[in-house]
Amino acid sequence: MKNANMMEFTQSSRLAGVAPSPTVAASQKARDMKAAGRDIIALCAGEPDFDTPEAVKAAAIEAIRRGETKYTSVDGIPELKRAIANKFWRDNGIDYQLDEITVAPGGKAVIASALAASLNPGDEVVVPAPYWTSYPDMVRLFGGAPRIVETTPSSGFRLDANDLAAAISPRTKWLILNSPSNPTGAVYDRTDLQALADVLLAHPHVLALSDDIYEKIHYDGAFATLAAVEPRLKARTLTVNGSSKAFAMTGWRIGYAGGPRRLIQAMAKVASQTTSNPCSISQWAALAALEGDQSILRDRLLAYRRRRDFVVRELNAAQGVSCPTPAGAFYVFASCAGAIGKKTPDGRRLGTDMEFVDALLEAEGVALVAGAAFGASPYLRLSYVASDETLRDACARIKRFCASLA
Numbered sequence: 555m556k557n558a559n560m561m562e563f564t565q566s567s568r569l570a571g572v573a574p575s576p577t578v579a580a581s582q583k584a585r586d587m588k589a590a591g592r593d594i595i596a597l598c599a600g601e602p603d604f605d606t607p608e609a610v611k612a613a614a615i616e617a618i619r620r621g622e623t624k625y626t627s628v629d630g631i632p633e634l635k636r637a638i639a640n641k642f643w644r645d646n647g648i649d650y651q652l653d654e655i656t657v658a659p660g661g662k663a664v665i666a667s668a669l670a671a672s673l674n675p676g677d678e679v680v681v682p683a684p685y686w687t688s689y690p691d692m693v694r695l696f697g698g699a700p701r702i703v704e705t706t707p708s709s710g711f712r713l714d715a716n717d718l719a720a721a722i723s724p725r726t727k728w729l730i731l732n733s734p735s736n737p738t739g740a741v742y743d744r745t746d747l748q749a750l751a752d753v754l755l756a757h758p759h760v761l762a763l764s765d766d767i768y769e770k771i772h773y774d775g776a777f778a779t780l781a782a783v784e785p786r787l788k789a790r791t792l793t794v795n796g797s798s799k800a801f802a803m804t805g806w807r808i809g810y811a812g813g814p815r816r817l818i819q820a821m822a823k824v825a826s827q828t829t830s831n832p833c834s835i836s837q838w839a840a841l842a843a844l845e846g847d848q849s850i851l852r853d854r855l856l857a858y859r860r861r862r863d864f865v866v867r868e869l870n871a872a873q874g875v876s877c878p879t880p881a882g883a884f885y886v887f888a889s890c891a892g893a894i895g896k897k898t899p900d901g902r903r904l905g906t907d908m909e910f911v912d913a914l915l916e917a918e919g920v921a922l923v924a925g926a927a928f929g930a931s932p933y934l935r936l937s938y939v940a941s942d943e944t945l946r947d948a949c950a951r952i953k954r955f956c957a958s959l960a
């Protein structure tokens with residue numbers, strides 16, 4: 555019999571429309587299978603396999619010794635904000651004052667706080683697909699409505715200015731842009747951004763969120779960001795970045811942004827009632843990362859490029875898979891259209907990319923993420939954040955799996 559004092563938990567209606575992060579779920583499943591003794595290669599996580607630079611670790615240890623272990627101002631210590639302002643000027647040519655800068659526990663928290671601070675029920679957010687899996691769910695979590703706009707391989711998965719114009723309505727609050735992109739690796743150049751900026755200039759009610767978290771991981775040409783390309787948009791653009799991907803600091807949880815003062819203040823209000831402040835020690839570590847020797851990034855980029863080229867070549871040799879060469883980030887986004895409809899040796903028909911990913915994990919122990927998690931099917935996202943040897947092994951298994959389909 556049920557205990558009358560036991561209340562059945564029901565989640566909020568806000569949360570009901572929100573899915574848990576599929577990339578986090580895929581990584582957890584791979585970890586569970588590994589723990590159960592299976593030989594698993596997990597290429598589903600969005601985190602560098604490199605270690606946090608030694609100088610950054612040393613700065614954190616020094617901060618602990620100095621007693622930097624207390625609450626800080628909610629949106630970041632002034633020393634770090636100064637380093638961030640210098641970074642935006644040095645790397646991007648954007649001049650932010652300290653009160654136009656915010657620091658939060660990760661880029662994810664920066665984006666969540668921007669949406670929490672700005673969205674009213676029914677406000678629309680334009681999100682190009684394939685998208686980072688968290689954008690639409692975060693928009694829903696804060697009462698907004700994602701307005702998904704598809705992009706295609708023929709345009710290199712970059713948002714077309716005409717499609718942006720068609721997607722904007724009087725309810726549009728934000729456009730979210732992510733370059734280099736997770737999951738496709740697409741990179742917008744100055745010309746692409748200027749075309750989008752021209753559309754935004756004609757719609758002064760729309761804010762832009764430029765998620766530049768993969769800024770340091772791109773292979774050709776110069777990195778460009780919206781507020782630098784079109785300074786007239788600076789007053790309504792939030793330029794988001796962080797230390798997770800560039801400096802292999804995912805666990806430290808430091809993200810930051812530059813943006814219009816009133817938005818930054820509203821985000822600080824959200825932080826003051828939710829997170830309080832990003833970890834004090836991590837803030838000193840992030841400062842050391844931003845101000846320290848940047849040559850480590852170049853060395854790591856060379857390793858990423860080598861891995862990318864290898865994985866692209868190998869996946870294109872897998873039956874039923876085709877893989878364009880991404881210009882940035884550390885993912886490849888490969889079509890598995892040629893494998894859909896085929897059967898595994900034990901008779902399972904692969905009707906979707908999710909079924910492909912499940913069957914690959916079962917048969918060969920390689921964990922990828924299905925394109926469905928990013929709003930595009932049938933695709934596979936592979937994170938090449940593993941050693942050359944592991945990637946060789948993984949690609950051999952994927953090719954064997956594909957060859958086994960009939």
Ligand SMILES: Cc1ncc(COP(=O)(O)O)c(C=O)c1O
Nearest residue numbers: 600660661662686736796798809
């Ligand atoms: C596109 C994109 N933006 C933001 C983030 C958030 O990163 P973090 O919260 O670790 O700074 C990620 C992480 O996977 C990402 O892929």
